[in-house]
Amino acid sequence: MKSFLSxxxxxxxxxxxxHVANADEAADRGxxxxxxxxxxxxxxxxxESAVTMTLRNAQGEESVRKIRSKSLEVADDGDKGxxxxxxxxxxxxxxxxxxxxxxxxxxxxxxxxxLKRVKRIASRNKSGPFMGSEFAYEDMxxxxxxxxxxxxxxxxxxxxxxxxxxxxxxLDKFSGxxxxxxxxxxxxxxxxxxxxxDRKKSLLKTLTLTDHQLYKERYWRAHTATMVNHQTGxxxxxxxxxxxxxxxxxxxxxxxxxxxxxx
Amino acid sequence: MKRLLPVLLFPAVASAGEWLPExxxxxxxxxxxxxxxxxxxxxxxxxxxxxxxxEMVWEWGxxxxxxxxxxxxxxxxxEERTHGDIRELLWQTWGTSWExxxxxxxxxxxxxxxxxxxxxxxxxxxxxxxxxxxxxxxPMIHAIWLNDAGTLEGFVLPGFRERTFAGxxxxxxxxxxxxxxxxxQSDDEQSHVDLALRWxxxxxxxxxxxxxxxxxxxxxxxxxxxxxxVALVAGEPAVVGLQAYYPQLQQAGMTLQSTVDSWxxxxxxxxxxxxxxxxxxxxxxxxxxxxxxxxxxxxxEYTLTGPFYDCCELPLDLGLILEYQYDExxxxxxxAQNDVFIGTRWAFNDMDSSELLAGLVxxxxxxGSRALKVEASTRVTxxxxxxxxxxxxxxxxxxxxxxxxxxxxxYAELSWTLYF
Numbered sequence: 095m096k097s098f099l100s101x102x103x104x105x106x107x108x109x110x111x112x113h114v115a116n117a118d119e120a121a122d123r124g125x126x127x128x129x130x131x132x133x134x135x136x137x138x139x140x141x142e143s144a145v146t147m148t149l150r151n152a153q154g155e156e157s158v159r160k161i162r163s164k165s166l167e168v169a170d171d172g173d174k175g176x177x178x179x180x181x182x183x184x185x186x187x188x189x190x191x192x193x194x195x196x197x198x199x200x201x202x203x204x205x206x207x208x209l210k211r212v213k214r215i216a217s218r219n220k221s222g223p224f225m226g227s228e229f230a231y232e233d234m235x236x237x238x239x240x241x242x243x244x245x246x247x248x249x250x251x252x253x254x255x256x257x258x259x260x261x262x263x264x265l266d267k268f269s270g271x272x273x274x275x276x277x278x279x280x281x282x283x284x285x286x287x288x289x290x291x292d293r294k295k296s297l298l299k300t301l302t303l304t305d306h307q308l309y310k311e312r313y314w315r316a317h318t319a320t321m322v323n324h325q326t327g328x329x330x331x332x333x334x335x336x337x338x339x340x341x342x343x344x345x346x347x348x349x350x351x352x353x354x355x356x357x
Numbered sequence: 358m359k360r361l362l363p364v365l366l367f368p369a370v371a372s373a374g375e376w377l378p379e380x381x382x383x384x385x386x387x388x389x390x391x392x393x394x395x396x397x398x399x400x401x402x403x404x405x406x407x408x409x410x411x412e413m414v415w416e417w418g419x420x421x422x423x424x425x426x427x428x429x430x431x432x433x434x435x436e437e438r439t440h441g442d443i444r445e446l447l448w449q450t451w452g453t454s455w456e457x458x459x460x461x462x463x464x465x466x467x468x469x470x471x472x473x474x475x476x477x478x479x480x481x482x483x484x485x486x487x488x489x490x491x492x493x494x495x496p497m498i499h500a501i502w503l504n505d506a507g508t509l510e511g512f513v514l515p516g517f518r519e520r521t522f523a524g525x526x527x528x529x530x531x532x533x534x535x536x537x538x539x540x541x542q543s544d545d546e547q548s549h550v551d552l553a554l555r556w557x558x559x560x561x562x563x564x565x566x567x568x569x570x571x572x573x574x575x576x577x578x579x580x581x582x583x584x585x586x587v588a589l590v591a592g593e594p595a596v597v598g599l600q601a602y603y604p605q606l607q608q609a610g611m612t613l614q615s616t617v618d619s620w621x622x623x624x625x626x627x628x629x630x631x632x633x634x635x636x637x638x639x640x641x642x643x644x645x646x647x648x649x650x651x652x653x654x655x656x657x658e659y660t661l662t663g664p665f666y667d668c669c670e671l672p673l674d675l676g677l678i679l680e681y682q683y684d685e686x687x688x689x690x691x692x693a694q695n696d697v698f699i700g701t702r703w704a705f706n707d708m709d710s711s712e713l714l715a716g717l718v719x720x721x722x723x724x725g726s727r728a729l730k731v732e733a734s735t736r737v738t739x740x741x742x743x744x745x746x747x748x749x750x751x752x753x754x755x756x757x758x759x760x761x762x763x764x765x766x767x768y769a770e771l772s773w774t775l776y777f
Contacts, residue, residue: 149708157708158739183776184742185710186381198564199616209490211465214568218618222662222674223706268618270663294667326670346453351501351508355422355449355456357414 117245124244124260131283132239138313140166140343144336149227152327157182159225166343172196173236174348178356179225189356191348196240199268202231205353212350221270227330228299228321230270241265247275252286253304255279271298282306284314292325299323309339378413378425385409387772391528393765399526404434410444422449426494430485435527438484443494456501461494464512466555466572468614468623471680471698471718472654475610475625477574478553480518487529487748487763488730493518507558514551517577520601529766531599536586539601542635543577549605551576568614578606578631584642604635604647619660623680626653646689656680656698676702678716688722691759695721711735725753726760740777746770 147159160181166174172194179188187207194200202215220232235241242262250259257277264271275289284306292298303316319332346352387406395402408430415423426445432438447460464478478495485491496516502509522535543549557570581601588597607630615622628651631639639647658678665671678700684690700716713733720726729749737743747769752760 151708155708181739182710182736183381183740184736184774186776201559201566209465210463211467214566214614214616214621216616216619216621216658216660220662223672226706226708226710344453349503351451351456351503355451 120245120247121243123246124262125239127246127258127260127278127283128239128242128244128262131278131285132237134283135237135313136167138167138310139340140164141337141339142341142343143334143338146333146335147225147227148331148333150329150331157226159227161225164341164343164347166345166348168194172200172238174345175234176348176353176356187357189353191350191353192235193348194235194238196238200235203350203353205356210354212353218268220266220268228323228328229330229332232264232266232269232271233301233321242274249280250277252277252279255281255284255286257286282314284316297324309337313339376415378415380411380413382409382411382777383774384777385772385774387770389528389768389770392767392769395528396530396532396762396765397525400528400530401434401526404432404438404527406430406432406438412445420451423447424449432527435484435524437522437524438527440484440521442482444492445494454503458497458499458501461496462499463492463494464497464499466570466610466612467625468568468612469625469654469656469680470623470658470678470700471656471716472625472682472693474627474652474654475570475572475608475612477572477579477608477610478512478514480520480579482521484521484523484527486746493521507556510555510557512551512553512555514553514576515548517547517549517551517603519547519603520579520581522601528768529763531583531762533585533596534598535583536598536600539581539603540584541577542602542604542632542638549577562615566616568612570610570612572608572610574606574608574610576606577603578608578629582639582642582644582647584639584644602635602638602642604639605632606630619662621658621660623657624653624655626651626655646686646691648686648689650685650690652682652684652686652690652693654680654682654693658702672706674704674706676704678702682718688756692720692757697721709736720757720760723752723754723757723760725751726757727751728760728763737773741773741775744770744772744774746772 142164144162147161149157158181159179162178162180164176168174175192177190179185189205191203192200199218204213204215206213221230224231224234242264245261247259247261250257257279260276260278261273262276263273270292271290272293272295273291276285277287278285285303287303288301289297290299300322302320305317306314307317308314315334315337317334320329322329385408389404391402408428410426410428412424412426424445424447427441428444429441430439443461445462447458447462449456449458466476467473473489479492480495481489482491482493483489495514495518498513500511519539523530525534551574553572553574555570555572560567560569581603583599584602585596586598586600587594590597608627610627613624630649631647636647656679658676661675663672664675665673678698680698682693682696682698684694687694696718698716698718700714703713705711711734715731718728731747734742734744749767750760750763752764755761
């Protein structure tokens with residue numbers, strides 16, 4: 095969950111971008127922007143959030159999920175997350191533990207309260223949908239530089255913001271995407287839009303991030319994330335109802351024992 | 358002490374409002390239709406049932422919780438299936454590296470899908486479903502300690518729960534009625550205090566996660582032997598019924614699970630050692646399955662993510678499960694002695710969380726013995742789910758007693774569960 099909310103961060107690049115001379119320069123520029131984006135968000139520490147997820151199909155029918163997440167920043171590796179499902183009521187008490195990693199598969203466990211069973215998930219299946227939504231498991235994982243190669247594509251205006259347009263290509267062969275195109279504003283390096291291209295290289299989904307709010311005077315979080323699937327007409331809106339930082343979470347709050355008593 | 362206990366459990370309750378638990382209730386309606394004539398004329402060909410399971414949770418202080426989850430089912434056909442249970446009445450407290458649970462609770466051990474060999478803490482609520490996934494609440498003190506060597510758990514289990522069986526008019530039926538009175542090896546009977554230990558840890562091997570566990574159980578076996586009751590019928594000795602016999606058991610168990618790409622490789626193995634007195638009693642009763650033995654189940658689950666996405670825009674995930682079940686006793690074991698389970702799990706990833714699980718257990722010794730199960734579920738409103746379960750049993754050899762007894766018990770079960 096945290097990844098969408100941490101997609102955005104601040105500070106413009108010092109060097110003005112005039113034009114891109116060659117591919118190397120585009121890659122360097124893309125990596126520089128992504129690095130800046132990542133560094134701007136470093137040190138957020140930990141957070142707890144409550145999110146409403148609204149699924150819509152092409153016919154306009156809606157289904158609502160409510161989840162709460164605990165997130166922990168991990169230095170030199172992906173972040174840890176514990177997600178508790180509150181609605182629909184039949185999945186209430188189900189909980190999901192995720193250790194994101196760089197360069198190897200995430201560790202993922204699902205706790206099924208009716209059976210009191212913790213099941214490990216084969217996390218290579220990252221392209222699968224999260225809770226039937228238009229968000230894939232890999233979309234929920236934290237943003238890490240080593241997961242992509244980058245390319246600066248130019249400047250464009252999105253929702254009134256002067257943005258860098260950066261292409262990021264997943265390095266993991268199990269990713270469901272051949273590439274993603276990201277628009278970040280020059281002022282604060284907040285992500286406003288991402289286009290996702292599927293394995294056939296056609297446009298699959300667009301994520302739009304709005305309602306950015308500033309926390310701890312440094313960390314921007316988008317409170318509304320809308321994912322539209324262009325191929326099926328389905329969409330999912332993630333609305334962050336509440337987010338709190340520095341709630342005292344530590345590494346001890348993220349294991350299979352805490353997963354089993356999560357509520 | 359009587360006055361002190363509530364004070365310890367509910368300290369500093371400021372107002373009456375804080376005493377109100379967070380409650381989630383499940384109400385289920387269920388209909389079962391059996392496809393074949395029962396072995397006995399008394400047995401119903403269909404039944405309707407209603408069940409209720411509220412869960413109440415109180416939390417106070419930084420790390421204390423009380424959970425109360427009673428369960429009651431009324432069944433139109435079977436007075437034994439009409440039953441209640443305290444699934445959970447558990448107090449929990451915890452710190453950064455430990456947790457203590459006391460009361461009535463449920464614990465699951467294991468990794469495989471088709472058979473749960475190491476899972477030995479809770480008794481099976483057999484009248485609920487033939488797959489043994491439903492459990493009765495078990496009185497326990499359960500301590501958990503997380504340390505660098507892994508997770509260590511200790512159990513003290515005072516109080517034994519007898520397995521539930523369908524009544525004479527109920528199904529699924531055994532060929533003979535089971536006596537309400539069970540037999541025990543231990544003179545302590547249901548008051549025998551059982552003990553268990555478990556260690557579990559995750560490793561990384563060649564870049565892939567490996568989850569391991571070892572467990573030890575010493576106490577009354579949850580899995581009874583069914584002994585024939587002999588009486589004189591018209592002057593001749595005849596078997597008139599069955600009686601459950603619970604021996605004292607020492608069980609050592611291990612599980613291994615390795616996650617490689619989209620593969621989950623799984624192994625469960627147990628060694629069971631019954632006390633000599635129980636073995637002698639079994640032999641005297643003509644049962645030769647009480648020898649020390651080991652049993653195992655091993656296999657894999659392979660998941661295909663979105664195999665029909667490119668062609669048909671179906672976000673379906675497809676799981677393929679293959680497991681082999683082995684029991685050293687061979688034909689003396691009641692089942693799962695040389696059986697193959699093949700199954701598939703479909704997660705439709707739609708708004709209604711539709712799922713389908715189909716599995717076939719084929720006995721490789723008795724080639725005519727097999728069981729097929731199909732489970733499907735979908736959400737029909739924001740607060741309710743419909744389930745359809747179908748079981749088909751086949752057997753052609755009377756020597757495979759358990760399969761033989763179920764050969765006419767094929768049924769479909771439609772249920773609707775409301776959550777509020």
